[in-house]
Amino acid sequence: MLLPASPAAIRRAAAALRRGEPVAFPTETVYGLGASALDPEAVRKVFAAKGRPDDNPLIVHVTGLPMLRGLVRSLPPAARALAERFWPGPLTLVLPKTRAVPGVVTAGLPTVAVRVPDHPVALALIEAAAVPVAAPSANRSGRPSPTRAAHVAADFPGLLVLDGGAARHGLESTVVSLGDPPRVLRLGAIPVEELRAVLPGLVVATKARARAESPGMRHRHYAPTRPLVLFRRSRAAALREALAADPKALLLCADADAPLFPGRRPVRLGATPAEIAHGLFDALRTERRGSVLLAYALPRRGLLRAVMDRLERAATRVV
Ligand code: TXA
Ligand code: MG
Numbered sequence: 353m354l355l356p357a358s359p360a361a362i363r364r365a366a367a368a369l370r371r372g373e374p375v376a377f378p379t380e381t382v383y384g385l386g387a388s389a390l391d392p393e394a395v396r397k398v399f400a401a402k403g404r405p406d407d408n409p410l411i412v413h414v415t416g417l418p419m420l421r422g423l424v425r426s427l428p429p430a431a432r433a434l435a436e437r438f439w440p441g442p443l444t445l446v447l448p449k450t451r452a453v454p455g456v457v458t459a460g461l462p463t464v465a466v467r468v469p470d471h472p473v474a475l476a477l478i479e480a481a482a483v484p485v486a487a488p489s490a491n492r493s494g495r496p497s498p499t500r501a502a503h504v505a506a507d508f509p510g511l512l513v514l515d516g517g518a519a520r521h522g523l524e525s526t527v528v529s530l531g532d533p534p535r536v537l538r539l540g541a542i543p544v545e546e547l548r549a550v551l552p553g554l555v556v557a558t559k560a561r562a563r564a565e566s567p568g569m570r571h572r573h574y575a576p577t578r579p580l581v582l583f584r585r586s587r588a589a590a591l592r593e594a595l596a597a598d599p600k601a602l603l604l605c606a607d608a609d610a611p612l613f614p615g616r617r618p619v620r621l622g623a624t625p626a627e628i629a630h631g632l633f634d635a636l637r638t639e640r641r642g643s644v645l646l647a648y649a650l651p652r653r654g655l656l657r658a659v660m661d662r663l664e665r666a667a668t669r670v671v
Contacts, residue, residue: 354501357473357514365514366480374398376490376504377477378516379469381442381524381541382497382633383504384413384487385511386477389423392454395486399456401508403493408567409459410486411444411525412466415478420466422452423484430551431530437550440470442525442541446566457486459567467525473516489524496574496633496666497524503637522630523658528554529565537566539658541629574666576636578602580645582667590671591648602642604635606650619645625655632659636666 355361357378365375372394374387385402387394389412399406414420417435420427425448427435434443449464458464466484469475478485489497490504490513498504499522501515526540528547535557536544548554562569583591595601595616603618606628610620619639621631628650639645647663650656664670 353510354505354513354515357516359476361514362473362476363480365477365512366482368512369394369477369481369483369485372397374401374511375477376501376508376511376513377474377487378471378501378514378519379413379474379487380440380471380520381469382499382519382522383490383501383513384469384474384485385490385504385508386413386485386487388481389453389457389484389486391483392456395454395456398486398488401511402488402491404488405493405567405571406456407459408488408571409461409465410457410488411527412453412457412464413469413474413478413485413487414466415475416440416468419478419484423450423464424448424466425450428530430534433550434528434547435468438542438547439468440475441468442470442521442523443467443547444525444527444538444540446527446529446537463529465527471516471520473514477514494572494575496576496636498637499630499633503634518630520630521626522633523655523662526658527566529557535561535565537562538569539661541655541658543654544657545654572665574633574636574662576645576666577639578642578645579668580636580647580663580666582663582670583646583648584670585649587671588648591646594646598644600643601646602639602644604632604645604647625659629655629659632662 444467521541526542527538607623621628
């Protein structure tokens with residue numbers, strides 16, 4: 353059930369959270385499927401509804417640093433510096449957890465992932481429920497993350513969804529663990545370059561390391577409506593051949609590149625990196641034209657580095 357996110361609807365959703373019922377809500381990144389992080393039964397309902405493997409931990413959403421007290425054992429100086437600069441915002445920090453955080457939330461890990469969402473509805477909901485809210489992206493496991501309330505309703509008919517319009521970033525938060533060195537476990541809406549301005553020693557975890565430390569990185573993700581073939585930069589000729597060979601093949605491209613493919617009516621993802629990031633999941637989730645989707649590698653800088661990560665994880669084949 354979609355409800356415009358009025359104060360009354362937020363109160364209703366907060367009451368549902370307090371009764372142990374999951375609800376979906378908008379954040380600045382993507383929609384989340386929330387449950388009280390202190391209620392193991394409610395959190396189990398989120399895993400069950402998503403069909404999420406139980407080894408994949410959830411992010412706990414709070415309104416600010418005061419709400420973290422009691423949930424994390426310590427806040428290292430690097431974490432504090434990042435939090436001060438980027439919260440509220442699309443940065444998730446992995447910190448040592450206390451016993452107050454049920455094991456089901458963290459899939460048995462000794463750490464908990466936390467963030468302060470930069471969205472008035474998300475903040476008002478957590479405030480009204482007065483509990484930290486564990487929330488994965490509000491999609492069935494393996495599907496692209498929902499950037500609109502209608503995407504959530506498509507995956508979970510009957511669920512209470514607070515409709516806050518299209519998510520601003522359309523790409524999930526960047527996940528950082530604060531080991532030595534600090535590592536990006538999942539690329540996301542805050543580019544690595546911006547985080548390095550605060551934490552120069554930050555590295556991007558290798559794929560193997562990210563899979564070991566962040567179980568979500570092991571699982572198949574972002575399955576599009578059609579098979580997706582991703583072409584490396586060096587394979588431009590192969591991309592042209594694939595397009596020429598299949599008139600039903602549908603190209604996903606940056607606006608600036610559309611003129612390179614005359615007569616093809618490609619899916620134009622956007623002009624800027626922010627627009628491309630914003631348009632990607634929507635296209636993967638809703639595009640019904642074409643028999644196969646073709647995409648090509650974008651420069652791995654800034655936000656586009658995270659876009660490339662999602663394209664690689666969505667791709668049925670990389671050539
Ligand atoms: O933007 C976002 O992060 C959205 C909104 C709703 O906040 N949430 C989201 O959640 O994308 P989810 O569950 O789809 O992705 C959470 C990611 C997974 O890759 C998971 O493995 C990782 O965070 N994660 C959670 N807890 C962790 C922990 N204790 N250690 C390492 N990785 C963790
Ligand atoms: Mg997800």
